[in-house]
Amino acid sequence: MAEPSTAAFAITSTRVVTPEGEVDTAIVIEGDKISELKNRAEIPFHMPLIDVGDSMVSPGIIDAHVHVNEPGRTNWEGFETATRAAAAGGVTTIIDMPLNSSPVTTTVEALRIKQAAAHGKCAVDVGFYGGLVPGNENDIAKLVDAGVMGIKAFLCDSGLDEFPAAGEKELRSALQTLRSKNVPLLAHAEVVGNTITIADPRSYNDYANSRPESYEIAAIKQLIDLCRTYVTPIHIVHLATSAALSMIAEAKAEGLPITVETCPHYLFFEAGQIGEGQTSFKCAPPIRDQTNRDLLRDAVASGIIETVGSDHSPCSPDLKCLETGDFSKAWGGIASLQLTLSVMWTIAKEAGWTPGLLAERLSHRPAEVFGLGSTKGRISPGFDADLVIWDPAGSFDVHGHELGHRHDVTPYENLQLLGRVEQTYLRGKLIYQAGSLVGDRVGKLLHRQSNCLLASRLNSMNDTQLADALETCCASKTWIQQMISGGPFKDDKEVVTRSTEAGQTLGEADWLEAFSAHPRIGDIDSLRQKYANTKSIAGNEQSGVNDASDKVLHQLSAANDAYYDKFGFIFIVCATGKSAAEMLAILEQRLPLSRDQELANAAVEQLKITEIRLRKLIP
Known part of the structure; x- marks a missing residue:
């Protein structure tokens, strides 16, 4: 199928996921925007019409938690490969975390270096976070003014010497700065009380027990207390424990501006599925038991958890210690950027979720939280024509070597998933179809719309x-x-x-x-x-x-x-x-x-x- 020109055209489906629900409609696209939704019979005869039948049309996914790692660790992942995988998964916007690259994004100069490394390589739109570390408190306002989508902090060791944990002093300073700018602080919410030791390095249970739920609970309690003091937006990333849900719900009921993300792997897997030495599953916080997983699913459905991001954090295969299966030495990170929609739809079929709920968690709310909500995240007139067209009945087996990201390692290897992406549109341009990218890499480097x-x-x-x-x-x-x-x-x-x-x-x-x-x-x-x-x-x-x-x-x-x-x-x-x-x-x-x-x-x-x-x- 030829790529549509910049002239107006329409995409029609019996299953278009709009804020009002799933409807049979035609999406009229002019330039890079959706101009209107209308009955297909009302489309002028001269306007090109792409009829995708009963395929689902959802707003492009906004993955607000991606580690691209370029520059400095491009052999782990890079903008070219990460955004290729994103497009293939119906992800039209990613936001890149400030660590794992070198330099880490804790100054405006480092941000400019990262933006230069991304220039011309991106198949989808890319935004950036700044980082909070001891000693860079005076850089936070400058990073926000430079357009970062948020400021990321670790409350524990990040695994990188150049990105140490932020203490209460740094957190208070950043929250004071961010309050006036209404930009969120993103927090890796674990407070590690002691040096982490794993009794049997090949035992997944021993690894999970080395980072107990109490670490998350202590960190989240601290963040809620700080949010109550400063009333600054705080976004808890990759929530893994259901034990914190009640205190989060109470904080929200109190009116505190706290939002929460979890990841597909915490909703899909449970600890009983992970065997000895299977380090492809290592992440922090760890994947926990089935009861915990099911309670996290309930929180996604109810809205206590507003967003779902992949936390795509790959590395070179040798760093996953696949041969030794040593959890104490393996890099912690899940590679899954391309699979988010399919993983979530597979869960949805089991949990009884609608495509509208997935659009809310994967597109609408991430756009709102990170300053993109006036242009992205929904199929409505005036919004960017970012669309994913997918077959909800289609299934496929995951094979790492077929995925777009740089390396083959993924814990989803050989699993069957539902929901096959057929096409991806970015701002009205077809960028992915039938297993490959289409046209030039037209992704833009985004800045937070702080005035929106x-x-x-x-x-x-x-x-x-x-x-x-x-x-x-x-x-x-x-x-x-x-x-x-x-x-x-x-x-x-x-x-x-x-x-x-x-x-x-x-x-x-x-x-x-x-x-x-x-x-x-x-x-x-x-x-x-x-x-x-x-x-x-x-x-x-x-x-x-x-x-x-x-x-x-x-x-x-x-x-x-x-x-x-x-x-x-x-x-x-x-x-x-x-x-x-x-x-x-x-x-x-x-x-x-x-x-x-x-x-x-x-x-x-x-x-x-x-x-x-x-x-x-x-x-």
Whole structure:
């Protein structure tokens, strides 16, 4: 099949995985973007149409955990081979970890060296992380400004002398820096209490017992405590123990910005399958028992675990110690970049998961967490035309020598998997088909879209979810409709601009509708009883009344009554950061105004509140 030109064309399937579910539709692609989804009968006769029948069409996978190792250890893996494997597996974006390359990516200079090494070699889009190590705390802001997708830290020995563990001092410094930039800290969450020793180096059980679950639990508890202090996004990578799920769920319920990744190998394998000396399975944290595996699967289904990344960390075969089977000396890392979709679909068939759930974990949420959510991760108008077309009924046997990554070693050797990738499109260009790459290597080097975090969050919602979220910001139905009708948001600035422009068109009835969703200033009982949709937001905004004296609260209550009696709507003011006394003074200043003047003032305050609440929607 010839590669489509840059002119508009359409791909049609009976099974297109959209945010609204699996649908029979045509995806119209113009340039590198999806322009619209429409009935195939509505496609103009002159537009090229690629009908893939009943093959599944999903958003391209975003693998946010890949060790490419180039430069410096390119004999382990490199950008050319890693992105070849990615394209063959339906992965359209990878994010490269800051270690295993030489130099490690702990400075902007090292980042530039790595980007130069990747230039012109990538079949898919590639983003980069920066690293946190003792002594580079002053480099963190510079790395973020240079566009890294996050900052990675190890809470234990990484295995590389040039990438030592970050202690609490470094973690606190980085979280303070990252808080203002809303960029996540990624953490290898193990705290190793003692020197790791393996009683029998060939015994997998002895290796697993040398890194007990308590190491992960201690690290995750520390990270939750730090997140509570700094309220900076923290992403726990490759969660391997189900024992930490309850504390993670509690932290999320508390509203802490913690997200969690696990890996296909923790969801597919269990320790009982791993024999003596099978070092191709060695990874850290270790693969644990079947009960643990099944509980991790449940957490993926429920959303406690939001993302799944391969943690593709290959090395040269000699470093896996395959001949001796020595777990104490073998490099810890699983090679599986090309297999993520098929492994996850094989699990899905057993667990009863839908293609939509896989798209959420493999595409939607990684895009949101790592600043790509306004352009990637979903099949919707305005998004990059990153697509994987695959046969859910197709099966194949894994043979390492047939995979695209540099070396043959993989723990999936000779296993049968479901879900065979047929084609991969990157920004509207066919890059993989029938077992081989197609065309030139057109992958781009990506930078975090730090000005698109809110837009990303809103764009990830379907219309019902979006309307519900927007209602917590402003209850005017007209305002909500105008926000939605403009289509996907380009960036955060457009969200605020569209909000302001929508506000300028509202009439008195619209404003009164918006005002009616607010509790009275200082009326905490009313807040608790009536305003469930804005309770937590409004309560935080009115925190200044908590320490007010009884005298001020009584005066505020009386002034509220007088205000309502005169104007017919409640007193609206942006209360964030104001004390009860300050709000009372503002109310008394505005009470003598005319109704028209006060309606205009309240509208201005409503827009201020709306903007603040919009930004609180950032996950």
